[in-house]
Each structure stands twice: as C-alpha cells, then as structure tokens.
Amino acid sequence: xxxxxxxxxxxxxxxxxxxxxxxxxxxxxxxxxxxxxxxxxxxxxxxxxxxxxxxxxxxxxxxxxxxxxxxxxxxxxxxxxxxxxxxxxxxxxxxxxxxxxxxxxxxxxxxxxxxxxxxxxxxxxxxxxxxxxxxxxxxxxxxxxxxxxxxxxxxxxxxxxxxxxxxxxxxxxxxxxxxxxxxxxxxxxxxxxxxxxxxxxxxxxxxxxxxxxxxxxxxxxxxxxxxxxxxxxxxxxxxxxxxxxxxxxxxxxxxxxxxxxxxxxxxxxxxxxxxxxxxxxxxxxxxxxxxxxxxxxxxxxxxxxxxxxxxxxxxxxxxxxxxx
Numbered sequence: 001x002x003x004x005x006x007x008x009x010x011x012x013x014x015x016x017x018x019x020x021x022x023x024x025x026x027x028x029x030x031x032x033x034x035x036x037x038x039x040x041x042x043x044x045x046x047x048x049x050x051x052x053x054x055x056x057x058x059x060x061x062x063x064x065x066x067x068x069x070x071x072x073x074x075x076x077x078x079x080x081x082x083x084x085x086x087x088x089x090x091x092x093x094x095x096x097x098x099x100x101x102x103x104x105x106x107x108x109x110x111x112x113x114x115x116x117x118x119x120x121x122x123x124x125x126x127x128x129x130x131x132x133x134x135x136x137x138x139x140x141x142x143x144x145x146x147x148x149x150x151x152x153x154x155x156x157x158x159x160x161x162x163x164x165x166x167x168x169x170x171x172x173x174x175x176x177x178x179x180x181x182x183x184x185x186x187x188x189x190x191x192x193x194x195x196x197x198x199x200x201x202x203x204x205x206x207x208x209x210x211x212x213x214x215x216x217x218x219x220x221x222x223x224x225x226x227x228x229x230x231x232x233x234x235x236x237x238x239x240x241x242x243x244x245x246x247x248x249x250x251x252x253x254x255x256x257x258x259x260x261x262x263x264x265x266x267x268x269x270x271x272x273x274x275x276x277x278x279x280x281x282x283x284x285x286x287x288x289x290x291x292x293x294x295x296x297x298x299x300x301x302x303x304x305x306x307x308x309x310x311x312x313x314x315x316x317x318x319x320x321x322x323x324x
Contacts, residue, residue, distance in 0.1 A: 004097070004109035006076035007032040011114065018114040022225030025086040025116065032076035033097055036107075040068030046101050050079035053094040053111065061085065061095075091116050120226035122161040129232040130157045130216060133198060141237030147203040155234065157197040160220055165193055170227075171201070171218040173209055178230045179217055187221070209238045244286060248277040 007013075008031050010024035020029065031050055040046040049063040062079040081095065094111035132138050133154035137146055146153075157169055170187040172179040188199055199218070215233035275288065289296055 003112040004034075005031055005095075005112060006034045008095075008112065008114070018112065019224055020086060020114055020116055022118075025118070025224075026083060028083050029081035029086065030078045031081065031095065031097070032078050035070055035072055035075035035077075036099055039070040040066060040101070042068050044068045044102060046099050048077065048079065049098045049100065050081065051096050051098065052081055052085050053096070054085075054089075054091055059085070086116050087118060089116070090119055117222065117224040118226065119162060119222075120228050121163060121167060121220035121222055122228060123220075123231065124158060124160055127232050128158045129234045130155050130199070130218065131234060132156075138236075141239055142206045142209075143239050144241055147206065147240070151203050153201045153203060153206065155199040155201060155216060157199060157218060157231075159197065160228075162222070163193050164222060166191055166223045167193075168221045169197065169199060169218050170221060171199055171216060172230075173205060173214060173216055175210060175212070175214050177215050177217070177233045179215070184219075206238060207240060207243070211238050211240060211242060214238050241283075242281040244282070245280040247279045248275065250290065251276055 008018075008029065010029070011018055011020055033048060033050075045065050045067050047063055047065045050061045052059045052061045061081045064077065064079065066074075079097070093114050093116060095114060096109045096111040098109070099107045133156050134150070137150070137153065140146055142153075155171075166189060168187050168189045170184045172182065173185050174180070174183075185205055186199075186201070190197065213235060214237075215235050217230045217233050219230060220228040
C-alpha cells in the first residue's frame with residue numbers, strides 16, 4: 001500500500017518491498033498527495049513538503065505552498081522525487097510528506113518504504129556457458145532424432161551473483177556471437193532462489209535456425225529490470241531436414257481468357273492457380289494448399305513433384321468471385 005499517499009506512480013502498491021522499477025527510476029518519481037483536512041483558512045498559507053529519508057538522513061525533495069481555501073480540483077497534488085536521488089546507491093528508503101503552517105507547526109504523514117535497486121545480476125564466471133542437461137545432445141547436436149525424443153530441450157544456466165526471487169533469464173538462438181539481430185526468443189521467470197536454473201526450450205524453436213553452427217546466449221534480469229550483458233555462448237550444431245522456405249508468389253488466371261481479369265463468368269467456371277518457380281528446400285512428397293482471400297479453397301495436394309511445376313501445370317478449383 002502507498003500509505004497516506006494517493007499514489008506513487010509506477011510503484012506496485014501490493015509490493016511489500018516497494019521496489020522502484022528501473023524505467024520509473026530514470027525519471028522524477030511522481031508522488032500524488034490527497035487533499036488534507038481542514039487545510040488552510042482563507043488567506044492563510046500551508047506548505048506541502050515531500051521528504052526522502054535515506055540512511056537515517058531526511059532530504060527535502062519537493063515542496064509547494066497552498067493559500068487557503070484549498071481547491072479540491074488540485075488534488076491529488078503531485079510532488080516529485082528527483083531522478084538523481086534514485087540513481088545514487090542501492091538502498092531501502094522511506095518517503096513521507098509534511099504539512100507546515102505559518103507558525104512552523106508540522107504534521108507528518110506515515111512513511112512509505114521503497115527499495116532502490118540499480119545493480120544488475122552478474123555472472124560468477126563470464127566465460128562459463130550454459131549447457132544441455134542431457135549431455136548426449138551436446139555430442140549429437142540438434143537432429144531430427146533429438147527433437148523427436150525431446151519435445152522440450154533443457155538447458156542449465158550456471159548460478160550467478162546477486163540472485164533473488166522473481167529474477168528472469170531471457171535467451172537468444174542465433175548464428176552470431178553476440179546475437180545479431182538481438183531478438184530475444186523467450187524469457188523465463190524463476191520465482192524462488194532455490195529452484196534449478198533450467199530453461200525449458202520448445203523443440204520447435206530450434207527449427208527456426210539454419211543448419212550449421214548456431215549459438216544460445218542469455219541475459220540475466222532482476223525484478224527491477226536491471227540486466228546483465230550477454231552470456232558466453234552455448235555452441236550447437238543444427239542438422240535438421242530443412243522445411244520449405246521463400247515460397248514464390250502463385251499465379252492466378254481465368255480459365256479461357258488472357259486479360260487476367262476475374263469476372264462473374266470466370267467465377268462460374270474454374271479459376272486456375274499455379275506455382276511457377278521452385279521454392280527453397282523443395283523435396284518430393286511436399287504438400288501444397290491454396291488459399292483464396294484467407295480461406296482454404298483447394299484440397300491438400302500430396303506428392304507434389306517439382307517436375308510438374310516446371311511444366312507450368314496449374315492447380316484448379318472453382319473459386320468465389322465478388323459481383324462487380
């Protein structure tokens with residue numbers, strides 16, 4: 001809870017540690033304060049002050065004077081903790097506000113505890129890569145037999161410095177070291193500090209890799225959003241049956257005309273569609289399905305042989321055509 005504050009923007013009110021997320025700590029922290037009662041009488045002034053208490057020292061962060069009577073439309077009123085306060089040291093701090101009248105009498109709020117964390121997790125040994133839980137996979141590489149036997153590939157990450165509950169590990173599968181482009185394949189949250197650091201990677205993720213040498217790398221993230229650099233790579237050899245890729249644009253034509261315009265009479269007849277160029281990784285036994293406007297309009301054709309495609313053989317099916 002945010003105590004007497006209406007809101008501390010960006011800080012989860014249900015978090016007992018009051019952790020300030022990294023993106024929130026990079027800008028002034030907005031603290032919204034509700035209207036107090038009775039407030040200054042007409043013409044009198046009361047000053048609202050926001051305080052930052054760190055290592056037992058109270059630092060004035062922001063303030064604003066109010067001349068009575070208070071205007072309810074001004075509240076909750078925002079005061080700000082400077083971003084620099086949150087970038088100095090890691091610490092458990094308290095924030096509170098005070099209301100000071102013209103006589104110097106001060107009314108304080110209850111303090112709220114917040115946690116400042118600017119330190120990312122660190123590798124115990126930056127040169128130690130992750131490893132497959134099954135050592136046979138390291139020997140064989142990623143093959144069709146391996147993926148058939150392991151719908152989930154388990155990878156063990158070494159323990160690291162600064163581990164805490166709800167840390168996470170984001171990993172990359174890429175042919176480059178470091179991964180370029182650095183597109184994270186997935187991110188796994190570890191709720192407890194005593195659970196094994198095992199990444200359960202779906203076998204299908206490896207099918208997105210080209211055959212040959214590839215790498216798995218990861219970053220460590222803490223709950224605040226601080227993160228490490230790239231880990232040392234787990235190098236793996238991929239040797240899979242390559243699937244169809246770089247599919248060429250199909251050609252569509254009316255059955256008896258050369259104007260390439262599909263009209264009502266064409267729709268009543270048969271519209272032809274054809275594949276006139278070979279795609280990458282073609283193999284006898286490949287199957288093809290044609291779609292019209294996002295719908296499957298041809299039966300799945302099996303045993304497609306590229307020799308027939310080279311002769312510009314067309315796959316045909318009556319197709320719906322909108323009325324002109």
